[in-house]
Amino acid sequence: MDTTDSHLLVADEDAEVCGQVCEYLGRYDFRVTAVNTGKRMLEIIAREPIDLLLLEPGLSDSDGITLTRSIRESSKLPIVVLSRLAEEADRVMGLELGADDYVTKPFSLRELLARIRAVLRRTRVEVAPSRSDETLRAYRFAGWELNVKMHRLQSPTGECVRISCAQYSLLRAFLSQPNRILTREQLLDLSRMHSTEVFDRAIDVQIMRLRRKIEPDPSQPQFIRTERSAGYFFDAPVKAIR
Numbered sequence: 001m002d003t004t005d006s007h008l009l010v011a012d013e014d015a016e017v018c019g020q021v022c023e024y025l026g027r028y029d030f031r032v033t034a035v036n037t038g039k040r041m042l043e044i045i046a047r048e049p050i051d052l053l054l055l056e057p058g059l060s061d062s063d064g065i066t067l068t069r070s071i072r073e074s075s076k077l078p079i080v081v082l083s084r085l086a087e088e089a090d091r092v093m094g095l096e097l098g099a100d101d102y103v104t105k106p107f108s109l110r111e112l113l114a115r116i117r118a119v120l121r122r123t124r125v126e127v128a129p130s131r132s133d134e135t136l137r138a139y140r141f142a143g144w145e146l147n148v149k150m151h152r153l154q155s156p157t158g159e160c161v162r163i164s165c166a167q168y169s170l171l172r173a174f175l176s177q178p179n180r181i182l183t184r185e186q187l188l189d190l191s192r193m194h195s196t197e198v199f200d201r202a203i204d205v206q207i208m209r210l211r212r213k214i215e216p217d218p219s220q221p222q223f224i225r226t227e228r229s230a231g232y233f234f235d236a237p238v239k240a241i242r
């Protein structure tokens with residue numbers, strides 16, 4: 001399973017556990033962020049598109065059960081509970097409230113990896129949802145990430161790339177309909193540019209500018225391709241992250 005783009009968040013007060021988990025999962029191309037408080041965990045979830053949360057319920061500043069309930073009420077973020085051996089109640093309650101799996105401390109890192117991969121296989125969204133889906137947090141393609149809540153485009157090197165509102169809307173329109181030929185009129189509708197851009201040819205100008213931001217060689221585009229006499233299509237696998 002390809003995990004190159006997967007961003008995991010570990011919430012555990014045990015610095016040693018966090019270090020071991022981050023180092024081990026990093027070998028398998030996961031991007032891992034570790035925090036030791038519920039407050040910090042919620043801040044990152046609100047700001048970053050996270051693919052899976054590893055949660056130790058015993059955080060000193062927050063109740064793990066309350067955290068699980070709060071996250072599940074507002075998102076479909078996959079949760080794996082890092083349960084202490086004696087706390088069966090935490091495991092049962094966590095699963096009942098919507099956690100996707102649990103591992104018991106002390107756990108095997110190999111088993112943890114297998115469980116993470118299994119949960120991601122069950123929950124990963126491969127097809128982009130509609131623009132009206134308020135649970136959508138980001139689109140990813142070829143190492144790029146478009147954070148739809150913050151209107152932020154991040155390059156494969158981690159650099160934030162400045163794009164205009166029109167370019168953001170156009171890129172989101174393409175990412176919501178990958179590998180599908182879209183006419184200029186359809187792109188106007190999907191990007192909602194009718195109110196600010198009157199002519200169809202304005203799409204061509206915005207596409208040219210967007211290509212300069214994301215294409216390795218804008219003169220020979222790899223992502224936004226032209227279908228002669230028909231329109232444009234986005235030629236890359238896209239992941240929608242909820």
